[in-house]
Amino acid sequence: MKILVPVKRVIDYNVKPRVKADGSGVDLANVKMSMNPFDEIAVEEAIRIKEAGKADEIIAVSVGPAKAQETLRTALAMGADRAILVETDDTVEPLAVAKILKAIADEEQPGLIMLGKQAIDDDSNQTGQMLAALMGRPQGTFANTVEIDGGSVIVKREIDGGLETVKLTMPAIVTTDLRLNEPRYASLPNIMKAKKKQLDVKSPADFGVDTAPRLTTTNVSEPPVRQAGEKVADVDAMVAKLKALGIA
C-alpha cells in the first residue's frame, strides 16, 4: 500500500506574523518558513505505519513555490520515499489543492492519504475534507489514533465533546490532530540520504487544474490590540479587583 502525504510550507510556528502596512497581506520576506506542524505529524504517522509493515511507499506532495522543495526534503529526511512538487508562485486555495491532490491520487492509487487538519497560515481546515469529497472516499478528520485493520482504517477523532471512533473503508483520507504522535527529527545521515531521493517537479497545468482563486482578499489588517492592564501586589488586591468587576 502507498501512503500519500501532502505537506505545506508555512511560516514557522514560533514566528509572530506581521501584517504589511499597505494591508496587502502578512510579511513573509526573510521570515523563517517550515513544514506545517500538522503535516509533520502526518509524515511521522505514515512512517510508523510503514515501519509496522502495513505500507510500502510514502510519497510526499507539496503545492507551492520552488522553495517548497526544502519542505519536501525534510519529509524525505524523516523517512518519505519520494516526493512531488507541484510548482506555482500563485496562492492556491484549498479547493484547488484538493483537485491537484485528487489528480495525483488517481495516478498513484494510495490506500491512505494523510494530511494535516489545518495549515497554520490560512487556518482553513478544509483540504482533507474536500479531497475526500472529490474522491468520493471516507474521511477521518482530527485523528488522535490511527489503526490499519485489513481493508479498513480505524480513526479515533478529537471532537468538541471528547473522542469519537469511526471505521473507514480504504482508500481513505485522514487528517491529523496534535496528539496523534510526536514527530521525529531527521538525523544527519538521513538528511544526506534525502538529497538523493527522487523529487519530481510538475505544474498545476500538468493535472489540468485551474488554480484561479474563488476568494478575493481585499484587505489584511491587524486585529485590535489588547492593552495590558495592571499587575496587582497580592491575592487581596486581586480579590478586591475581581469583586469590583462583579466577577466574584
Added chain:
Amino acid sequence: MKTLVWVEHDNKTVKDATLAAVTAAGKLGEVHLLVAGSGCAAVADEAAKIAGVGKVHLADDAAFEHALAENVAPLVVDLMGHHDAFICPATTTGKNIAPRVAALLDVMQISDILSVEDGDKTFTRPIYAGNAIATVTSSDPKLVITVRGTAFDKAETSGGSGTVEAVASTGDAGLSTFVSSEIAKSERPELTSAKIIVSGGRALKDAETFQEVIIPLADKLNAGVGASRAAVDAGYVPNDYQVGQTGKIVAPEAYFAIGISGAIQHLAGMKDSKVIIAINKDEDAPIFQVADIGLVGDLFKIVPELTEKL
C-alpha cells in the same frame, strides 16, 4: 439570499453553537435550518422556535445519527438546490461537514467568519492564529461558510415560528461507520458558553495536581475548565479542554490563565475574553501583555489562597 444553517444537536436538544450561526445567517437573508439526525423530531420542534427561523428541514434517519460527513454531505447538496448559502457553526462537526459540501458544490469555503460585510458576499476571517484579519469576497455562485461562535450574538431560543418539513433521506453512503465515542458528562458549564473559565497550563505538573489546584477555584466561580496544549499533551486533562488556535475559541466574561505562558497559539483562542486574569511566576511571561489583572508569583500558593478568599 436563502440560507441553510446546520443545527448542532445530540438528537435530543439544540446545542448553543447553532445560535451564533443563526445570527450570522440572518445577516445574509432568509434563515432555514437543517436538523439531520436519528429520532430527532424534538430537536426540530425546538429549532423552529429560534427567533428569525423560517423553515426547518428535518432529515430523520439512522444514517444521520452520528452526523457522519460521508452521509450528511449528499443530503445538504440536495437541499442546496433551493438555497444560496450553507452555514455551519465552526464546531468539530461543522468543520468536518462543511468542506465536504463545498467541494461537492465546487465552491471555496469561507472558514470561521467574524463578520458579514456590505454586499452579501464579503466577510472577515482570522488567519495566522488571529494575528491578521482578512477581508474576503467570494465569487462563487453559492456560499459555504463556518461561523466563529464568539463573534456573533446568540439568536433568541424563543419567539420563532418556523415550520418543520420532513425531507427524504439520502441514505448511508456505505463508506464509514461510527464505532464508539467517549464523551465526558460534566455538570460544569461548557467551555464555549461558560461565563467564567479557569484554565491551567504545563505548570500544573500532573493530572492530580491539576484537579487539586484548578478545580476548587472553578467550583467556587461556577466556571468552565480549560487548558493549554501543553497541559493536554501531558495528559493532565482530556483533549476537549484545549483552548487555542487549533482547539476551542472562547470569549467569556472572565478568563483565568494559570501557569500558562501565553504562546500565540493559546492567545488565539482566548484573547477576546472580556477580562483576562493571569497568574504566573515569570513576570515577563507574554500572557501579562494581554492580562487585565496580573499577579506574579507561585500558583501553588496563590490559587489556594484565592479560592479561599473568594
